[in-house]
Amino acid sequence: MISKIERKIAFRYLKPKKKEGFLKVISIFSFTGIALGVAILIIVMSVMNGFRTELINKILGFNPHIIIKPFEKDIKEDDLKKLTSLNDNIIRTSFTFNGQGILISKQNTTGVMVRSYFNNDINKIDLIENGIIDGSLDAFTKNTISIGKELAISLNLVAGDEILLMSASNIQTPFGNIPIQEKFKISSIFSSGLAEFDQNVIFMHFDGANSLFELSSMDLNLELFIKDPENVEIIKNEVQEIFDEYYVYSWADLNKSFFGALKIERNVMFIILTLIIIVAAFNIISGLTILVKNKTKEIAILRTLGVSKKSIGKIFFLTGFAIGFFATLTGVLIGILFSYYIEEIRYLITSIFNIRLFPEEIYFLSQMPSEINLGYIMIVSFFSLLITFLATIFPSLSAARLDPIEALKYE
Numbered sequence: 500m501i502s503k504i505e506r507k508i509a510f511r512y513l514k515p516k517k518k519e520g521f522l523k524v525i526s527i528f529s530f531t532g533i534a535l536g537v538a539i540l541i542i543v544m545s546v547m548n549g550f551r552t553e554l555i556n557k558i559l560g561f562n563p564h565i566i567i568k569p570f571e572k573d574i575k576e577d578d579l580k581k582l583t584s585l586n587d588n589i590i591r592t593s594f595t596f597n598g599q600g601i602l603i604s605k606q607n608t609t610g611v612m613v614r615s616y617f618n619n620d621i622n623k624i625d626l627i628e629n630g631i632i633d634g635s636l637d638a639f640t641k642n643t644i645s646i647g648k649e650l651a652i653s654l655n656l657v658a659g660d661e662i663l664l665m666s667a668s669n670i671q672t673p674f675g676n677i678p679i680q681e682k683f684k685i686s687s688i689f690s691s692g693l694a695e696f697d698q699n700v701i702f703m704h705f706d707g708a709n710s711l712f713e714l715s716s717m718d719l720n721l722e723l724f725i726k727d728p729e730n731v732e733i734i735k736n737e738v739q740e741i742f743d744e745y746y747v748y749s750w751a752d753l754n755k756s757f758f759g760a761l762k763i764e765r766n767v768m769f770i771i772l773t774l775i776i777i778v779a780a781f782n783i784i785s786g787l788t789i790l791v792k793n794k795t796k797e798i799a800i801l802r803t804l805g806v807s808k809k810s811i812g813k814i815f816f817l818t819g820f821a822i823g824f825f826a827t828l829t830g831v832l833i834g835i836l837f838s839y840y841i842e843e844i845r846y847l848i849t850s851i852f853n854i855r856l857f858p859e860e861i862y863f864l865s866q867m868p869s870e871i872n873l874g875y876i877m878i879v880s881f882f883s884l885l886i887t888f889l890a891t892i893f894p895s896l897s898a899a900r901l902d903p904i905e906a907l908k909y910e
Contacts, residue, residue: 525786530826532779537830537883538837540772544875545838547765549868551758557693558750561624563595563722564731565738566753568746573716581741582723588734590724593617596708597720602646602701603663603680604654611650612700613664615708621645634658634687641706643686647697651688660685668713681711692866776883780823780890787819787894791901798901812899816891823887827880835876841869 567574579592596615601608621639632648639645644664651657665680683703691697708714725734728750735749751758791798798811837844845867848854
């Protein structure tokens with residue numbers, strides 16, 4: 500335990516005298532460095548956690564949780580009976596087709612990913628049904644398509660416009676093979692919140708895709724949506740055992756490299772920003788070492804008055820640790836505050852300096868997400884206090900080992 504007199508002396512040392520200006524500067528740098536390191540670490544971790552959570556929600560909002568693709572034979576409706584044992588875990592199933600095409604408008608031409616559904620199935624995709632900003636899915640028929648907001652902006656299209664869609668399938672003519680082209684009316688425009696998705700993906704009725712791509716039964720995929728997509732691997736393995744003659748993929752398989760890179764980036768950022776705290780902690784070592792040197796006479800007097808070595812060590816330990824503790828606390832408060840209002844801060848900076856922070860086409864999201872995780876905050880705080888603890892040990896031991904006779908000899 501630390502006595503009252505030890506605390507009083509330690510906190511008095513936190514206020515350097517006027518002639519100890521350099522020591523004051525070092526203390527300020529130590530405090531600022533640790534506080535900024537902790538705050539930035541919490542902000543970065545919160546934003547990256549927010550990115551991960553938001554991307555997962557977006558991906559699960561318009562992508563199937565499990566995809567079954569044909570291999571040597573096609574998938575039939577009778578195959579759905581094999582999933583009876585998993586009915587408690589499966590929300591719905593649907594047959595779909597995914598392909599590529601070229602969209603031709605009056606303004607421009609661009610390649611697109613085509614996803615086709617039956618009318619009832621597309622109405623069950625939450626991010627699309629709830630993200631319609633122009634038009635309606637009620638008019639989703641064979642000769643209509645639904646496009647994303649970013650694609651509509653880039654091609655200057657609105658609901659009701661007609662476009663030409665070209666597929667890779669060919670038809671034979673007297674002049675040779677030419678790609679199949681058909682006109683479609685834009686029934687609706689959606690905004691999923693993922694800029695890249697809104698730019699590159701269009702939805703088409705299954706009958707329209709069948710005509711444009713001349714589909715065969717081998718082109719159809721079976722998509723499964725389950726109740727707990729976070730634990731998709733368990734259900735995927737069971738599905739793979741049932742459909743051992745087909746390819747089975749989960750949403751995690753299709754996005755493994757992306758989330759793997761995100762995890763590596765988060766870990767690297769944690770290490771780099773932790774180094775900031777370590778550098779700031781070295782300032783505490785320097786500051787305490789100088790403080791011990793400046794207080795040599797006082798230490799000697801305290802020792803001659805009967806103050807133990809242990810008490811001397813605790814006084815200087817408390818002085819250094821107090822800097823780290825209050826700096827960590829300040830950093831945590833700043834980090835939480837900035838993380839909570841990160842989108843408002845981004846908007847303010849963008850408005851004042853007229854610059855784009857985190858552009859949608861690069862970061863995939865239309866706004867900056869943030870997820871404050873109490874566990875990460877506790878880990879960051881623990882490491883900060885641990886580094887501070889280790890940084891104060893050497894100067895404290897030096898002060899405790901100081902010989903009062905030798906110290907007073909040269910005074």
